[in-house]
Amino acid sequence: MTGLAQALLPSAEPVRFLTDEGAVAKGRHRHPVPDPGLLRRAYRAMVVGRRFDAQATALTKQGRLAVYPSSHGQEACQVGSVLVLSEGDWFFPTYRESVALVTRGIDPVEVLSLLRGDAHCGYDPVRHHVAPQCTPLATQSVHAAGLAYAERRVGTGRVALVCVGDGATSEGDFHEALNFAAVFKAPVVFLVQNNHYAISVPLERQTAAPSLAYKGIGYGVPSERVDGNDPVAVLAVLTSAVEHARSGQGPYLVEAHTYRLESHTNADDASRYRTDDEAEKWRRRDPIARLARYLRRRGHLTDADTAAWSAEAEELAADLRARMNADPELAPLGMFDHVYSAPTPQLTEQREVLRVELSAERAADEAEEALT
Amino acid sequence: MTGLAQALLPSAEPVRFLTDEGAVAKGRHRHPVPDPGLLRRAYRAMVVGRRFDAQATALTKQGRLAVYPSSHGQEACQVGSVLVLSEGDWFFPTYRESVALVTRGIDPVEVLSLLRGDAHCGYDPVRHHVAPQCTPLATQSVHAAGLAYAERRVGTGRVALVCVGDGATSEGDFHEALNFAAVFKAPVVFLVQNNHYAISVPLERQTAAPSLAYKGIGYGVPSERVDGNDPVAVLAVLTSAVEHARSGQGPYLVEAHTYRLESHTNADDASRYRTDDEAEKWRRRDPIARLARYLRRRGHLTDADTAAWSAEAEELAADLRARMNADPELAPLGMFDHVYSAPTPQLTEQREVLRVELSAERAADEAEEALT
Amino acid sequence: MITMAQALNAALGDAMAEDEQVVVFGEDVGALGGVFRITDGLTAKYGEDRCFDTPLAESGIVGFAVGMAMGGFRPVVEMQFDAFAYPAFEQIASHVAKTRNRTRGRVGLPLVIRIPYGGGIGGVEHHCDSSEAYYAHTPGLKVVTPATVQDAYSLLREAIDDPDPVVFMEPKKLYWSKADIGRLARTEPFGRAAVRRAGSDATLIAYGPSVPVALETAEAATQEGWDLEVIDLRTIVPFDDATVTASVRRTGRCVVVGEAAGFAGVGAEIAARVQERCFHSLAAPVLRVTGFDVPYPPPMLEHHHLPSVDRILDTLDRLQRDDLPDTRFLALGGAA
Amino acid sequence: MITMAQALNAALGDAMAEDEQVVVFGEDVGALGGVFRITDGLTAKYGEDRCFDTPLAESGIVGFAVGMAMGGFRPVVEMQFDAFAYPAFEQIASHVAKTRNRTRGRVGLPLVIRIPYGGGIGGVEHHCDSSEAYYAHTPGLKVVTPATVQDAYSLLREAIDDPDPVVFMEPKKLYWSKADIGRLARTEPFGRAAVRRAGSDATLIAYGPSVPVALETAEAATQEGWDLEVIDLRTIVPFDDATVTASVRRTGRCVVVGEAAGFAGVGAEIAARVQERCFHSLAAPVLRVTGFDVPYPPPMLEHHHLPSVDRILDTLDRLQRDDLPDTRFLALGGAA
Ligand SMILES: Cc1ncc(C[n+]2csc(CCOP(=O)(O)OP(=O)(O)O)c2C)c(N)n1
Ligand SMILES: Cc1ncc(C[n+]2csc(CCOP(=O)(O)OP(=O)(O)O)c2C)c(N)n1
Ligand SMILES: [Mg+2]
Ligand SMILES: [Mg+2]
Secondary structure, rough: OOHHHHHOOOOOOOOOEEOOOOOOOOOOOOOOOOHHHHHHHHHHHHHHHHHHHHHHHHHOOOOOOEEEEOOOOHHHHHHHHHHHHOOOEEEEOOOOHHHHHHHHOOHHHHHHHHHHHHOOOOOOOHHHEEEOOEEEOHHHHHHHHHHHHHHHHHOOOEEEEEOOOOOOHHHHHHHHHHHHHHHHOOOOOEEEOOEEEOEEEEEEOOOOOOHHHHHHHHOOOOOEEEOOOHHHHHHHHHHHHHHHHHHHOOEEEEEEOOOOOOOOOOOOOOOOOOOOOHHHHHHHHHHHHHHHHHHHOOOOOOOOHHHHHHHHHHHHHHHHHHHHHHHOOOOOOHHHHHOOOOOHHHHHHHHHHHHHHHHHHHHHHHHHHHHH | HHHHHHHHHOOOOOOOOOOOOOOOOOOOOOOOOOHHHHHHHHHHHHHHHHHHHHHHHHHOOOOOOOOOOOOOOHHHHHHHHHHHOOOOOEEEOOOOHHHHHHEEEEEEEEEEHHHOOOOOOOHHHHHEOOOEEEEOOOHHHHHHHHHHHHHHHHHOOEEEEEEOHHHHHHHHHHHHHHHHHHHHOEEEEEEEEEEEEEOOOHHHOOOOOOOHHHHHHHHHOOEEEEEOHHHHHHHHHHHHHHHHHHHOOOOOEEEEEEEOOOOOOOOOOOHOOOHHHHHHHHHOOOOOHHHHHHHHOOOOHHHHHHHHHHHHHHHHHHHHHHHHHHOOOOOHHHHOOOOOOOOHHHHHHHHHHHHHHHHHHHHHHHHHHHHH | EEEHHHHHHHHHHHHHHHHOOEEEEEEOOOOOOOOOOOOHHHHHHOOOEEEEOOOOOOHHHHHHHHHHHHHOOOEEEEEOOOHHHHHEEEHHHHHOHHHHHHHOOOOOOOOOEEEHHHHHHHOOOOOOOOOOHHHOOOOOOOOOOOOOHHHHHHHHEEEHHOOOOOEEEEEEHHHOEEEEOOOOOOOOOOOEEEEEEEEOEEEHHHHHHHHHHHHHHHHHHHHHOOOEEEEOEEEEEOOHHHHHHHHHHHHOOEEEEEEEOOOOOOHHHHHHOOOOOOOHHOOOOOOOEOOOOOOOOOHHHHHHOOOOOHHHHHHHHOOOOOOOOOHHHHHHOOOO | EEHHHHHHHHHHHHHHHHOOEEEEEEEOOOOOOOOOOOOOHHHHHHOOOOEEOOOOOHHHHHHHHHHHOOOOOEEEEOOOHHHHHHHHHHHHHHHHOHHHHHOOOOOOOOOOOEEEHHHHHEEEEEOOOOHHHHHHOOOOOEEOOOOOOOHHHHHHHHHHOOOOEOOOEHHHHHHHOOEEOOOOOOOOOOOOOOOEEOOOOOOEEEOOOOOHHHHHHHHHHHHHOOEEEEEEOOEOOOOOHHHHHHHHHHHEEEEEEEOOOOOOHHHHHHHHHHHHHHHHHHOOOEEEEEEEEOOOOOHHHHHHOOOOOOHHHHHHHHHOOOOOOHHHHHHHHHHO
């Protein structure tokens, strides 16, 4: 094999800095250890994120969300993928990245609009430099490549990071995105959260590759595999990846091995296709616990910290609960807005149909109220 | 890197058995040398194929074909891809595989129907186990995977071989085909004829990979690179690939490095995007000349052979010329046939519109003739 | 009582039992039984080889089905949601639809593409498209959509038996609709619409998820003195001109109901062909009640988007209730 | 004299000269200048960064354009032929069309997808589809198609300037049509149809490649005493109801002409909306002359498939030439 080829292949084993128990793992890495400040921020974000996730799940049970795809267990990736980015960098999430979006600083209620069902995208993508959460799988990866290329063309020094799942790597768009990114040296990091399932379909049915990171070389894209439940390793590898992209060397592919502890969404029933034992194995690799142990041993995490951040998490949850328990304000006529930059005559007519209906309804309601 | 990964990667350099001059090239190969009988058949088919190709090009200039994509220079792949298959195996061609189809034994006039414009597919795909020549790029590669899987399921021992170009490897369908084939262990060989151009777009704009064969590992598909103008190597590598597939080990990816000596089609003008010098380099690697020299030195090719096969080629060309110079019989109403297994009422009505028009036209023609 | 989802499941199971060449595949159709459970239990009963999960790639799924059909199987593939069939569009339009014609009948593709479609279940964006027009506009495809439990069974059996590729559109909203059926049986073949309610004053034409809405409207309209006929197309392609035309010629008025965006949708085709064929019997234009020409709205707004009983009633009001000849003809000197 | 191809080329060049954010990319658009030479010379003049070749992947091209548009550019991408835009269908339907609405106006996508379409140039299968209905049926897309050299320039300039995504359908057959134009100029904005020929007896509605056929028919029809009005839609979305309706109300008769398969095509929409809006002025049904509902036939047969002058004339004959009220009204006692 040529040196070029060698340089593109991932490590034989997923990069890990921590053992499952949070001790320092043996082995040397080409990725520098993240500094304690970043690790503390990650810890805090994971604590808050997990609480948010639990709250969202609870709200779903109460019928306040149409659907919620939990990222419980994937917090290292959720948080790491955002914390390695600068403010101007772009983030391209899937439906599963709610915790990442909260980490990015988006109002949790805005994050949940899509899943509550009052709007397709609750937040302002431009303000946060976060694309709308994407449900058509892998399609956003091509956007990320295009946007990153645009940034390179303008010379902003910004990068994009796009999340896809293991299942989504099978889609043609994932392939086209990697290829376009490589050919145009777009500064984009592809993060595959390989949580071992695409809804019910296990990884073995998704690919026969030694691992998903081996896809990179087919595009000339350097790739790495990382223990996705090791927050230190995730931050280290993603930091390298972002630096690689930012320095003008083009895209980078990271496969994070992790696990979806919950069902696909609240609507799913994981017991139909997998055993509890399997999940148990992964529960023992909890990213929060691992990072806690690591930071504590090094004196970077105190009881005061954990108390403060737990309180912060509770506060966020309480606020979210309160605000999500109020019905959102809906503007039915808004569905005609922004179909185009200005309404067509046809849409103006159709809007009028609904407007008349709504005012008739309102009149009827008022009449009824007046009677009672 | 793990042993598995190593086993999936292609050779560092394209496999070649012959030097550019047709001498035996140095180096060891994991692929056995093809037997002389096969090489002789390949030689003969290349001679005939090249003559066919020249004739088709000439017919195009005379307006007898709507368009013709020449494979001049790619004969080793054209011929090799068919000769390594058994009769029951399936072949999935693109528009460029006319020479391959002639090699497969399809009537050259039937091969050219698509390009003459009298039918979409002139031959019977089922009879020849050859799919229709495919123009939507890479789409046929998924069919090949599905068909090969069907053969495996039925247990026929048959394989499929599908041709795609370097450009087509960028399409999502190519990716999906490799992945499906690998996951379902479909006995299919993917042959990429990397002729360095997709119309005008050079390989560097198509991929940043060390070579296209490096795509295989991303699917767990073993891959090989071969000098596509070395007929011995092409036959050797494709034979290995077919055996791999037939033996139940799943798909195999072969990248053949070759060159499109002509313009993309007669309608194209290659001088707009490449220099003659480049083509010249490849002309010196002519697969026919190389194999001739190799066979002659070993006593497997005589003057009598070349004379006989040239005559055969001329005969084919003359017959083709004669038959293509006659206008094909057209059946306009046939366009309504086989849209469905039985016509819908709507199509019956529409067919009637055309039928009435045609008979009115015929009546008018006859009336005019009667007058003159 | 049996739901439409169960009827579909039974159709798949019965077809698999009868014909070994029938294979079912797609995303999550195996162990999970599909996100809507339409394939529930098929893997357990018929084995991994007959009902199996694939990698997550719709173009791959459909293309693989094309290949398997060429190899003698009868694939029935599931697209998980309407909008997630779009990645397969090229395979559907360029191969599935055209292969029989391209090969002059030598290669038929007896395959079924099942697509849960339409709204009304609170789905988020990309999960509620009514995409039937894309397929109906593509020659070579048959496009079928059941509105009743019995038809769900029957049409899916027909689809699997059919030698041609069928895009089988399943109205998600009706998956849980129930019927008390003694025995799941075959009803009518493709190309036959059903008159779900006989009436004399106007014809409502609907299909799939809009049929129950049309029927509900017909009930409500009796209060206003309208006696409406309701036609369920059952198969969009082939189209049953005979039934539709006979009805509209008799009633003289017609409203087409459908969830899809109106512009250039199947509803447009229906309106166009009805007026072409029934013009001289029409007392009023053929009107349409369709989804608005907007991206499908968020779940909390979808009820404003979908054709409702009230909106259909409002539209009926525009059909010149009293059978007066129109003023143009009065001006010409005629009188009623 | 300048060809439509040259006018399109000029439009791209002028737009690139005026606005640095305009970038052109796709397959073979660089050195080659596109297989139809529409991008000829742009790379030479504006550099590799402004007009460039991409890898061969249409979904990638459109998706990359979405990303670049998000990043402030105004991409103009070329799909090489109609059927080769199908791989991009998901990107077009789920992202290009919906992003502005999904993001409530925060992310607009000012991009143009150029698609050479239709038949009449002897192209082999998959090279001649009239795919406009797929886009016109998808809310959020503007769908535009020029029929004249002047409009080719003007509409493409409009498309590039437009803040919304535009599917720009280029009639291949007219690429080499010529006009003697002093200066390439802007004509009318989107949403305005053009009356290409004024007439009083019936209205022919056409767009793109069918406009010259309609005009030719109008000339031929004078021999039979018909004075036909010919409308060129120019933009299918947004649709110019005002012009169309005014014409048909005046003429009382209408034939819609289009190359695409008729079933659920744009022609169906036109027929449906014309009868909805003009019913009481119509003396005859709105008829359609379209491509048959078959896969586009091989080149040697295409002239039998495409709407011809004769076929349109035959259809006109079915429009009740003599302005008699129809028999239904006679039965009611009226008389002309
Ligand atoms: C194009 C497309 N096809 C199908 C779906 C339906 N679907 C939603 S999530 C999902 C599984 C995705 O798995 P993966 O990519 O591994 O991400 P994860 O959910 O595990 O995070 C599927 C099939 C979709 N959203 N988009
Ligand atoms: C899906 C699709 N996109 C675009 C085209 C137009 N097209 C025809 S051939 C070609 C280049 C193909 O290049 P390659 O795959 O390298 O094959 P080659 O022609 O060199 O044999 C293109 C872009 C097509 N046929 N199909
Ligand atoms: Mg997953
Ligand atoms: Mg090539």
